Amino acid sequence: xxxxxxxxxxxxxxxxxxxxxxxxxxxxxxxxxxxxxxxxxxxxxxxxxxxxxxxxxxxxxxxxxxxxxxxxxxxxxxxxxxxxxxxxxxxxxxxxxxxxxxxxxxxxxxxxxxxxxxxxxxxxxxxxxxxxxxxxxxxxxxxxxxxxxxxxxxxxxxxxxxxxx
Numbered sequence: 001x002x003x004x005x006x007x008x009x010x011x012x013x014x015x016x017x018x019x020x021x022x023x024x025x026x027x028x029x030x031x032x033x034x035x036x037x038x039x040x041x042x043x044x045x046x047x048x049x050x051x052x053x054x055x056x057x058x059x060x061x062x063x064x065x066x067x068x069x070x071x072x073x074x075x076x077x078x079x080x081x082x083x084x085x086x087x088x089x090x091x092x093x094x095x096x097x098x099x100x101x102x103x104x105x106x107x108x109x110x111x112x113x114x115x116x117x118x119x120x121x122x123x124x125x126x127x128x129x130x131x132x133x134x135x136x137x138x139x140x141x142x143x144x145x146x147x148x149x150x151x152x153x154x155x156x157x158x159x160x161x162x163x164x165x
Contacts, residue, residue: 017072020056027075034079046087047080051094054087058095058106062088062113085119096128101137108132108142115149125153 014037016025026046029035033045036053046054057065069076069084081087092110095103111128114120129150133143 015075017075018068020053022056024053026054028079032079034076034081046090051090052098054091055095055098055103055106057091058103058110062110066117066119083119085117085121088114089120089124093124093128096132104135104137105139105142108135108138108146112142112145112149115152122153126150129153 014027014029014035016027016037018026020026023038024036025038026034026036029037029045033047035043035045036049037043043049044053066084066088069087073084081090088110092107092114095107098104111125111132114125115129129146132138133146133150135143138146
């Protein structure tokens, strides 16, 4: 990924921060919201886009995405997201909710990795792990990886045993 500098579009100045690799960017729209667009114009806020433009980042590694968001976070801070982890959570949650098998599988793979990091919401991870573990859309191997991730998140007093019962 590369980062950019501000550009002047018809609607005013926007600040592309993270390029997706196909000319699309994530950055600050003229109104101050975090948005997506292409070189010549801003297109939509992340919320209005349903986070769909972020899904291609799941084709890369979670670490790379978190590192890139963290690097530009000072410019995104205070624009409706608690931190880079929140953007990742919304990306994964929206991809899972899409019902599209390809994106669901990528989201599940990321959730396995997310369980090893403290920047993500335990409540969200537990909730989405429960949904993913029970999904027939995922391979048995991926569901097993999700079960292991779920065990990592189990807190004291959880009545989940090592057999997953």
